Amino acid sequence: MAKKEKQNEPTLMLDDKEYNINDLQDDQKMLVAHINDLNRKVDSARFNLQQMEMGRQSFVQSLKNSLEAPEASEETAEA
Numbered sequence: 014m015a016k017k018e019k020q021n022e023p024t025l026m027l028d029d030k031e032y033n034i035n036d037l038q039d040d041q042k043m044l045v046a047h048i049n050d051l052n053r054k055v056d057s058a059r060f061n062l063q064q065m066e067m068g069r070q071s072f073v074q075s076l077k078n079s080l081e082a083p084e085a086s087e088e089t090a091e092a
Contacts (some may be wrong), residue, residue, distance in 0.1 A: 023034040
């Protein structure tokens with residue numbers, strides 16, 4: 014096989030070793046597919062967590078702003 018063709022084949026880097034995915038056994042390919050899918054899910058969960066944290070911060074800031082607004086302190090004083 015020409016070197017150029019070999020470079021286009023999918024590879025896996027694991028513990029500083031490179032493996033040609035086409036040379037793996039079917040069960041090994043399945044494990045690679047699971048790992049890739051889990052990596053995508055972890056990245057997605059991390060992204061969602063960032064959105065939720067930013068959303069929570071926004072709601073907390075909105076609450077602080079409403080509690081510090083002049084109308085809020087006047088209503089509290091009247092009660």
